Amino acid sequence: MKKRISIFLVATVSLLVVLLDACKKGDAVTGVPGKVTTPLKLIIPAGWPQPSTDIFAGNPLTEEGFQLGRKLFYDGRLSKDGNFPCASCHQQFAAFATYDHQFSHGFNNTFTTRNAPAIFNLAWMKEMHWDGGINHIEVQPLAPITNQNEMAESMINVLLKLKPDTAYARLFTSAFGDATINSQRMLKALAQYMGSIQSYNSKYDQVKRGEAAFTVSEQNGYTTFKAKCNSCHTEPLFTDNSFRNNGLAVDPFLKDVGRMGITGNPSDSLKFKVPTLRNVELTFPYMHDGRAFSLSQVIDHYRSFIHTEQATIDPLLKNKLLISDQEKVDLANFLRSLTDKELLKDPRFAQPL
Amino acid sequence: MQTRFYLLVFAIVLLSGCQKTLETDSGNVAVKLTNMLGDGPITLESKTYINAVAEPYTVSKLRYYITNVRLIGTSSAAEAESYHLIDAEKPESLQFSFTAPSATFNSIEFLLGVDSTRNVSGAQTGALDPLNDMFWTWNSGYVMLKIEGNSPVSPVAGKKFEYHLGGFSGPNNVLKKIQLPFPAGKLASIQKGKTCEISIMANLDKLWAGPNALSIAATPVCTTPGAQALKIADNYQHMFTLSDVVNNK
Numbered sequence: 001m002k003k004r005i006s007i008f009l010v011a012t013v014s015l016l017v018v019l020l021d022a023c024k025k026g027d028a029v030t031g032v033p034g035k036v037t038t039p040l041k042l043i044i045p046a047g048w049p050q051p052s053t054d055i056f057a058g059n060p061l062t063e064e065g066f067q068l069g070r071k072l073f074y075d076g077r078l079s080k081d082g083n084f085p086c087a088s089c090h091q092q093f094a095a096f097a098t099y100d101h102q103f104s105h106g107f108n109n110t111f112t113t114r115n116a117p118a119i120f121n122l123a124w125m126k127e128m129h130w131d132g133g134i135n136h137i138e139v140q141p142l143a144p145i146t147n148q149n150e151m152a153e154s155m156i157n158v159l160l161k162l163k164p165d166t167a168y169a170r171l172f173t174s175a176f177g178d179a180t181i182n183s184q185r186m187l188k189a190l191a192q193y194m195g196s197i198q199s200y201n202s203k204y205d206q207v208k209r210g211e212a213a214f215t216v217s218e219q220n221g222y223t224t225f226k227a228k229c230n231s232c233h234t235e236p237l238f239t240d241n242s243f244r245n246n247g248l249a250v251d252p253f254l255k256d257v258g259r260m261g262i263t264g265n266p267s268d269s270l271k272f273k274v275p276t277l278r279n280v281e282l283t284f285p286y287m288h289d290g291r292a293f294s295l296s297q298v299i300d301h302y303r304s305f306i307h308t309e310q311a312t313i314d315p316l317l318k319n320k321l322l323i324s325d326q327e328k329v330d331l332a333n334f335l336r337s338l339t340d341k342e343l344l345k346d347p348r349f350a351q352p353l
Numbered sequence: 354m355q356t357r358f359y360l361l362v363f364a365i366v367l368l369s370g371c372q373k374t375l376e377t378d379s380g381n382v383a384v385k386l387t388n389m390l391g392d393g394p395i396t397l398e399s400k401t402y403i404n405a406v407a408e409p410y411t412v413s414k415l416r417y418y419i420t421n422v423r424l425i426g427t428s429s430a431a432e433a434e435s436y437h438l439i440d441a442e443k444p445e446s447l448q449f450s451f452t453a454p455s456a457t458f459n460s461i462e463f464l465l466g467v468d469s470t471r472n473v474s475g476a477q478t479g480a481l482d483p484l485n486d487m488f489w490t491w492n493s494g495y496v497m498l499k500i501e502g503n504s505p506v507s508p509v510a511g512k513k514f515e516y517h518l519g520g521f522s523g524p525n526n527v528l529k530k531i532q533l534p535f536p537a538g539k540l541a542s543i544q545k546g547k548t549c550e551i552s553i554m555a556n557l558d559k560l561w562a563g564p565n566a567l568s569i570a571a572t573p574v575c576t577t578p579g580a581q582a583l584k585i586a587d588n589y590q591h592m593f594t595l596s597d598v599v600n601n602k
Binding site for chain 2: 058059133134135136137138139142143146147155156159182183184187188191261262263264
C-alpha cells in the first residue's frame with residue numbers, strides 16, 4: 001500500500017510539473033523553461049525616496065539582462081563606423097559623462113550640441129535629456145544611436161551587425177530565453193545595465209551613514225549648500241528633476257531653447273533639467289552646453305552673472321545668490337565630497353573582457 | 354489515502370488556474386482598408402493628384418496607425434493587442450482579423466494613432482517597433498500618420514512635402530477616436546466559425562480640406578507635435594467611411 005501511494009505520488013507530481021509547464025505563458029522575458037535567470041534588485045539606499053515609477057516594469061532586472069546590456073553599452077557596432085559605442089561619451093572614470101569635453105565627439109568629426117550628462121541613479125529620473133524629451137529609459141538609446149552627430153547608425157543596421165555574432169546569440173538566449181535579437185530586447189537589456197548604475201557611496205553618503213566626518217570646510221560648505229542650492233539640487237539625489245531657467249546668456253550659434261523645443265510652450269523657453277550634483281567634480285564642464293569649465297565659474301555665475309531679465313528666469317534666482325568668497329571655497333569643497341570613487345572603479349560596470 | 358486525496362485536490366486547483374477560457378461561441382472579424390485618393394485607390398509615385406487648393410502633387414509614402422479596434426453593440430468586443438501599421442507600400446498591411454464572441458454589433462470603433470500609454474511605456478515590438486520608422490527618437494512618441502511626396506509648388510529642397518503627425522499628450526494630442534456605425538440592415542453579425550468582413554475606405558483627400566485648408570506651398574513640412582499637426586489631424590479624422598459589411602463569409 002505504501003509503495004502504491006509513493007508511486008502515485010511520483011506520478012501525480014510529475015504530471016503536475018509537465019502540465020504546469022505546458023500552460024506557462026510563452027513570455028520571453030522570463031527566460032527559457034528549465035533555465036533560470038538570476039534576478040537582481042535595485043538598491044534603494046537608506047533615506048532615499050522610492051522611485052516615482054518602476055523603470056524595470058515589464059523588464060525584470062536579471063544578471064543575464066544586465067550583462068547583455070553591459071556588452072552592448074561598450075560595443076562600437078552600435079555606431080556607423082564602429083568608433084562610437086555608448087561608452088565613448090559616457091566614460092566610467094567620469095561618472096559616465098564625457099571627461100573634460102564641453103561637447104562630445106560624434107561620427108565624421110562632428111560635435112554634439114549639448115554636454116553629455118552623467119549616467120547613474122536613472123531609476124529616480126522621470127525624463128531624460130537636458131530638455132526632458134525622452135520619456136522612458138528604454139527608448140533613450142534610440143536618440144544617440146540614430147543622431148547624425150553622435151553614433152549616426154540606423155537600428156536596422158545595428159541589428160544586422162549583431163545577429164551573426166554567436167556571442168550575442170548566447171547572451172540574448174540567457175537573458176530572454178531564445179536567440180531572437182530584436183530592437184525591443186536590445187533596448188531592454190541596455191536599460192537594465194544603465195538603470196543599474198547607482199551612486200550612493202560618496203564621502204557625503206559615508207558621513208550620512210556615520211562612517212566618516214566632514215572637514216570643517218566641507219561642513220561649512222554643506223551649510224551653505226542647504227541654504228542656497230538644495231531647493232533645486234535636492235538631497236539625496238541632488239536634483240529635483242525639474243526644468244528651470246538659470247539665467248545663462250543665450251548662445252548665438254546654438255540658440256538652444258531647451259524644454260520649449262519639446263513642449264512647444266513659450267513658458268518653457270530656456271529651461272533645462274536640473275542636473276544632479278553627485279560626482280560633480282568629474283562631470284565638468286558644466287551647464288547644458290558645457291560653457292563653465294570649473295566649479296568656481298559655476299558659483300560665480302550664480303552670484304554675479306545670472307541674466308535676471310529673462311522672461312522665464314527661475315523665481316529662486318531673480319536676486320542672484322549671495323555667496324561670499326569664503327562660502328564659495330567651502331561650497332566647492334563640499335561638492336567634491338559628492339564624488340563616489342567606488343562607482344568610478346566598480347569592475348561590474350567596466351568594459352567586459 | 355488522505356495524501357492521495359489532497360494531491361488530487363491540489364492538482365485540480367492548480368490546473369484550473371491556468372485553464373484557458375474556451376471561446377466556443379465566437380467568429381472571425383476581418384477588417385479591410387482601402388486608401389482612396391482622387392477617383393480611386395491611391396497610387397504611389399506615378400500618379401499626380403490635385404489637392405483642395407489646386408496644388409498638384411504625388412505621394413511617395415503613406416503610413417498610419419489603427420489601434421484599439423472594438424466592435425460595439427449591447428456589449429463590446431475588443432481586439433487583443435490591437436496595433437496595426439497601415440502602409441500603402443505593403444498591401445498585406447491593409448487587412449487584419451481577430452475573433453469576437455457571437456453577437457450582433459452596431460458599429461466599429463478604433464483609434465487613429467497609438468494610445469498615450471504605449472507612447473510612454475518603453476521599447477515596443479511588432480507594429481510599434483521603432484524599426485518601422487514611426488517613432489520620434491528626440492521627443493519620445495509615435496508618429497500617428499506619415500505622408501510624404503513631391504509637388505512643384507513646394508518651396509523646400511527636392512520639391513518635397515512631408516507631414517509626420519504626432520503628439521499624444523495635453524494640448525498636443527492628435528489622437529482621434531473613430532466610430533463608424535453600420536447601416537441598418539448591415540449590422541455586423543458574428544457567428545460561430547464564420548467570418549464577418551468589414552470594409553473601410555480611407556479618403557486621403559480629407560487631409561487637405563475640412564476645417565483647415567492645407568497648402569503645400571504654405572506648409573511643406575510638419576514634423577513636430579503642435580498647432581499645425583493638430584490642424585491637419587482635425588482634417589484627416591474625417592477620412593474614414595464604412596463601405597461594406599458582409600456577414601457569414
